[in-house]
Amino acid sequence: LMSAPVALAQDQILIKFSHVVAPDTPKGKGAEKFKELAEKATAGKVKIEVYPNSQLYKDKEELEALQLGAVQMLAPSLAKFGPLGAKEFEVFDLPYIFPNKEVLRRVTEGPIGKQLFSKLESKGIIGLAYWDNGFKIMSANKPLIKPEDMKGQKMRIQSSKVLDAQMRALSALPQVMAFSEVYQALQTGVVDGTENPPSNMYTQKMHEVQKHATLTDHGYLGYAVIVNKKFWDGLPADIRTALDGAMKEATAYANDIAQNENDVSLAQMKASGKTQFHEQTKEERAAWVKALMPVHKDAESRVGKDLIESIYKEAAAAGFKM
Amino acid sequence: MNAAIIFGLLLALMLTGMPISISLGLTVLSFLFFLTNVPIDAVALKLFTGIEKFEIMAIPFFILAGNFLTHGGVARRMINFATAMVGHWHGGLGLAGVMACALFAAVSGSSPATVVAIGSIILPAMVAQGFPKNFGAGIVTTSGALGILIPPSIVMVMYCVATTGHPQAPSIGQMFIAGVVPGIMLATLLGFTTWYRARKFGYPRLPKASGAQRIKALRESFWGLLLIVVVMGGIYSGIFTPTEAAAMAAVYAFIVAVFIYKDMPLSRVPKVLLDSASMSAMLLYIITNAVLFSFLMTSEQIPQNMAAWILDQNMGVWVFLLVVNILLLAAGNFMEPSSIVLIMAPILFPVAMKLGIDPVHFGILIIVNMEVGMCHPPVGLNLYVASGITKMGITELTVAVWPWLLTMLIFLGMVTYIPAITLWFPRLLGFM
Amino acid sequence: MLLRLLDRLEEALIAFLMAAATLVIFAAVVHRYLSGVPVIQDYVLHWNLAWAQELCIYMFVWMAKFGAAYGVRTGIHVGVDVVINRMRPDLRAKFVLFGLGAGALFTGIVGSLGARFVYHIAQTEQVSADLEMPMWIVYLAVPLGSYLMCFRFLQVAWTFVRTGELPHHDHAQVDGIDPVEAAKEGGPA
Ligand code: NA
Ligand code: NA
Secondary structure (H helix, E strand, C coil): CCCCCCECHHHCEEEEEECCCCCCCHHHHHHHHHHHHHHHHCCCCEEEEEECCCCCCCCCCHHHHHHHCCCCEECCEHHHHCCCCCHHHHHHHCCCCCCCHHHHHHHHCCHHHHHHHHCCHHHCEEEEEEEEEEECEEEECCCCCCHHHHCCCEEEECCCHHHHHHHHHCCCEEEECCHHHHHHHHHHCCCCEEEECHHHHHHCCHHHHCCEEECCCCCEEEEEEEEEHHHHHCCCHHHHHHHHHHHHHHHHHHHHHHHHHHHHHHHHHHHHCCCEEECCCHHHHHHHHHHHHHHHHHHHHHHCHHHHHHHHHHHHHCCCCC | CHHHHHHHHHHHHHHCCCEHHHHHHHHHHHHHHHHCCCCCHHHHHHHHHCCCCHHHHHHHHHHHHHHHHHHCCHHHHHHHHHHHHHCCCCCHHHHHHHHHHHHHHCCCCCHHHHHHHHHHHHHHHHHHCCCCHHHHHHHHHHHHHHHHCCCCCHHHHHHHHHHCCCCCCCCHHHHHHHHHHHHHHHHHHHHHHHHHHHHHHCCCCCCCCCHHHHHHHHHHHHHHHHHHHHHHHHHHHCCCCHHHHHHHHHHHHHHHHHHHCCCCCHHHHHHHHHHHHHHHHHHHHHHHHHHHHHHHHHHCCHHHHHHHHHHHCCCHHHHHHHHHHHHHHHHCCCCCHHHHHHHHHHHHHHHHHHCCCCHHHHHHHHHHHHHHHHCCCCCCHHHHHHHHHHCCCHHHHHHHHHHHHHHHHHHHHHHHHCHHHHHHHHHHCCCC | CHHHHHHHHHHHHHHHHHHHHHHHHHHHHHHHHHCCCCCHHHHHCCCCCCCHHHHHHHHHHHHHHHHHHHHHHHCCCCECCCCHHHCCHHHHHHHHHHHHHHHHHHHHHHHHHHHHHHHHHHCCCCECCCCCCEHHHHHCHHHHHHHHHHHHHHHHHHHHHHHCCCCCCCCCCCCCCCHHHHHHHHCCC
C-alpha cells in the first residue's frame, strides 16, 4: 500500500506537503519556508508542492492519506495522534503540563520529544519537528476569574479526550465543533466560550463575539511535521540530511512567527476593546492549577505515569515544582 | 490537456444515461488509474471521508422533516391560511398557491417536495373552480422552486459543501439568512404575474374571508408555521447550529404530523423514514462522488489553472457573471441542481472570489439559476413532478410555465447585478 | 426467500439509522440546554454526550452507503437520460445495460479498494476520536455498501434483460395524498 518516492522527470523527487490552514498562518508560512529552504538545499533535486486549506485532504483524513502514501508530508495538530494509536501524544493537551515555553522546548527538543516521535514509527510515520501554535487563553461572555466561573459554560473544544476531561474538571460543558464553525457558534450563542492561542482567536475574529478572556496560558497547542516513513527511508542519505537541515531552520522560523503573531494578535485584540482581557494574579493562577491538576492524574492510565513524571522532571530542572 | 480528458470522459459517461454519481466516480477511477501517481487507495478513503462532516448531515435531517410535513396535513392548512389571506384578490386560489408555496418553502428544503405538497392539493381544487389547468400548473411548477431559495435549502447546504476549504467559503447560516429577502421578493414577483394574468383573463376570485375566518385559518396552520421559527429563529438566535436545527425540525415535524394534527398514523412512520433515508442516501452518494471528482481536479490543479486563464481574459465581473449564468442555465438543461452545484461551484467559486464577488451573493445567484433550471425542459424536476400531478405532457407544461419562467429570468438578472438584494439583510443582522 | 430477507434487512437498517441519528442529535441538544439550567445541571453535567456528533456522522455515512444500494433497486439514482430516451428501443436497451454494467464495475472496484483499505487499517490501532471505536469497523461501510450496490446493479440488469423493465422512482408520488380527496378537503370553504 505504501508508495515509493514519486519519480519525476530528471529524477526530481516530489514531496506533497498538505495542511489544513491558510497560507498566511504561522504553519502555512512555515511550510512555504521549508519549501524554499529545502529546494535550495537540495539544489532543486527535491520539489515541494504545498497544498494549504485542506485542498487535498481534510483534517480527518490526512493521516490516513499520509499512511497510504498519497501525500508525503503533513503538519497535523498533536491531538491527532491519540486516535492513531499513540495515546502518549495526549500529554501535550494536559492543562498546565508546561509551565512555560522553556519547559516546552526542553520536552520537544530533548529526549522526550524524540521518544514520542519513535512511537509513530510503527504507524509508518516519522516525526521531523514540533511547531508551535502557542499557549491558550480561555474566553467566554462572562469574566473567568476563578475556576468556578466556568461552571455550566458551553465551551467549544476540538475533539480530544484530555480537553474534554479538562473542561469537565472545571464543570464546564465541552462541545466538539469544527474550527470553521466556531465564530458563528460564538456569535449566536450556540456555545458560550472557547480556548485558543491569541493568533487563532484574532484571525477568526472571535474577540468580536467574546466579552471576556483570561490569559490563563493553561494549555499548549502545537503541531508535528511528519513524513511517510517508507518514503523518508527511501530517500538518499544526503537528501535526508539536507531536508533535516532545512526543517530545523524552518522550525525556528515558524516558531518565531507563531510567537510574534500571538503577541501582535493579543495587542490588536486589546486595542479593539471588544474583549476584556484579564491577567491572572499568582493566587488566581494557583487556583486554576489546583482545579486542573486532577486531569493529570486521570490521564495517567492513558498517556502513562512515567511520561507525565518525566515532564515534571524537566519542569523541575527549569525551576518549576509541579 | 488533462482538463479536456477529464471533462470529455465525464460528459461521455453522463450522456449514456448512467447515474451522475457513477459517471463522476468512474471518471476519477479511470483517470487515477491510467494517468497519475496518486495511489488509488485514496479513493476508498475519500468515499468515506467525503461526507464525514457534520454540516452535511443537515441534508438528511431536512429531508426527513420535509417528508413528515408533506405526508402530514401541514400543506393543506397552509393553503387554507393563504387562501383566507389573499384569495379575494385577482388570481384567487392561484395567488393563494404562490403564497402557500412560499410558506411551505420556509419549512421544506426541497423544490420538488414543495411542488408535490402544495400542487397535489391546490391544482385539483383550482380545476374544480374553473381555472384552466395550465394556469395552476404554471404557478405551482415555478413557485415550488422557492423551496430552495427560501431557507432552509438543501441546495444551499450543497453550495457550502462544494466550497468548503476555500478561506472565503460561506457558512450555512449566512446562506440561509441571505435567501430570505430574495425569496420573498421572487414570491412577490410570481404573485404579481399571477395577479396580472388572472385579471387579464378574468379568472375566478373568492369571497373575502372575514377576520374570524382568517384567525381560524392562522390558528389551524400555527403549528406548521411555528417550524419556521424553530429553524430560522433557532439558527439566528444561536439555540442551534444549522444541522441541529434540521434535526430538531425533523423531530418537531414528526410530533406535529403524528400527535398534533394526527394526519399520519404511527404505522406510516417507518415508510417515511425509509423514503427519507433513500432520498438522502442518493444525494449523499452524489456528494461523495462529487467530492472525489473535485479532489481529482484539485490534484490536477484544474480550478487553479482555469481561474488564472479566466483572469487573463480580463473579462471583468459583469461579463463573468453573464458567462456564469449562461453556463448554469445550460447545465440546467441536463442535470438536477445538486449535481450542478457540486460539480460547478468548486470550479467557479475561486474565480469569483478572485474577481472580488461576494461569496454569499455568488451562492444566491447560483441558487436562483438552479430554480430556473428546475422549471424548464428537457430536464426539470419540478416540471416532471407537476406533470405527474396534472397528467399534462411536458411540452404542454413548458408552454404553461412561460410567463412565470420569464418573471424568474428577470429576477435572476436583478439578483445577479444588484448584490444588495442578497446582502442587505444578512448585513443588517450582522451576519456577515 | 433469502433475497427477500436481504431486502427487508437493507430497508430496516437504513430506516433505523435515519431515526437513530435524529434522536441522538435531539438528545445532545436537549442535554446541552439542560446543562445550562441551575439545579438540573448538577444532575446532567456529568453525562458525557460529546460523542453524539461523531455517532451521527458515522450512522449517516452507513445509511448513505446502504441507502445507495437500496436506491439502485428502487431506481432513485438520477442520470442524464435525455439523449438515450430519444434512441430507438433496441439501441436504448444497449445503453441502459452499459450504464448498469458501469455501475456494477465502479461499485465492484470501489468495494475491493475499500476491502483492501479496511484490511490495512485493521492492522493499525486507529480508533475514532470521540467514541474510540476501531476505525476499520467504521470504514467497513465502504466495502460492504459498495459490494451490495454492485449486487443490486447486477440484479437490476438481470431483470432488465429478462423483462425489459427498470425500477423507476416517481418523484411526484406521495403516499397518502390522493389528489381527488385532497381537492375535496383542500378547497377553501
Ligand atoms: Na426552503
Ligand atoms: Na431544466
